[in-house]
Amino acid sequence: MPKNLQFTVLHRDSSTKARVGKLVTSHGEIDTPTFTPVGTQATVKSLSAQDLDEIGVQLLFGNTYHLHLRPGEEVVQNGGGLASFMGWKKSTITDSGGFQVFSLGRKSTWGTAKEIKKDAEDEPSLVKISDEKVRFRSHLDGSFHTFTPEKSIEIQHALGADLILAFDHCPPYPSTHEEAKRSMIRTHKWLERCIAYHNKHNTKGQALLGIVQGSVFEDLRKESAEFVAKQDIDALAIGGVAVGESKDLMRKALLNTMPYLPEDKYKHLLGIGEVDDIFDIVAEGIDSFDCVIPTRFGRYGIVFASPPVGNIKNKFRIDLNRQIYAKDYSPMTDNCACKSCTNYTKAYVHHLFKANELLAYRLASYHNVYFLTNLVKQIREAILTGTFSQLRSAWL
């Protein structure tokens, strides 16, 4: 029974579970499905809040872990809360810090899943997790800190985002069934504590989202979904995907989760943002999703483009660093209406990347965020006009 936010499904696709809806927060309306760029440190890297507004972004994602360490939630709170602090007038959502427990706990946060697991075994995690709390060291200065579910919610209350996430334990991939089950049960217990604390101290009308875990295991996904579904929370989030497993396993995990969640509630999928994945998750009824990809790729010189471009493996993006773009005076993406594409050429942005000019990151990130925002807008329109499946097959 939603209390702190209003979510209405306006239209459902006839052939998939895709749907168009409207989420209303105290900061305005959000058309769903929606893509929410990640602004970890109260900034979507290289872009201003005005850029994002201009692009049409309606929801921004911030991070409890980072903002707690720097500048501290008090600074953000005294600045009027996360949105106001960063000059953003629309809605915000904050991550709980739970994901960092997973991602900061090991030497390698990239590489193959096997390599990451090996590193984790070679060097015991600097993060110590117990059922009660998580003790970790700051990546900034090595100082010790402790998070509990209550602490995470307390910080998120101070940050003041419209939507906040329960403190969860995201197991690495691969994990054994036993490990995944343990982290799932821990996540469930933490959720109950988050709810208890939130209901007692929620003075700003923030909405709490519970998170489903369970790794890639069918029975655990179902169990977790059913557990989270019956909680007294405003909306739901699905976690533990896109952590190194194959796309196929990611899709299966989603398929093993969605049927057990209340149909009418708002559902956010954590950490997804590649073009093919977006079509797949929207088709399963996901209402919003966040991803660092547009801005990370933007800094690496990789820009999204409509097929046919790139190679078979990466047909939705090109690498502007490549020499072949040095004299290519066409826009990054044909027919893209974003400011980067209507004003600049590949050759120019290629040059900026080669020269390590700051504008490069900005132009590419702007385009990438626009590209996904616009893609999701097209998807919404297609769902409304009953052409979602056609749009999907046209892209994939």
Place this chain on the structure above:
RNA sequence: GCUGAGUUGGCGGAGCGGUCAAUCGCACCUGACUGUAGAUCAGGCGACAUUUUGUCUGCGGGAGUUCGAAUCUCUCACUCAGCA
């Protein structure tokens, strides 16, 4: 013209008798990246051969010394600096 310094792979620049196909940057090519310790990371980068590996050609040109030279000697060419 004299004196001195120098000429190394696309560029810069190490090496100064064997362990050198030659450190390292840059450039170039590949790959990775999905709730951001990421303007990042990993690999390749003389030619040929199927990889481990092997063969060949190589450190301005030529000639020597030596078991062995990018490294020493002579010579030629060119570049730079100072003096005329």
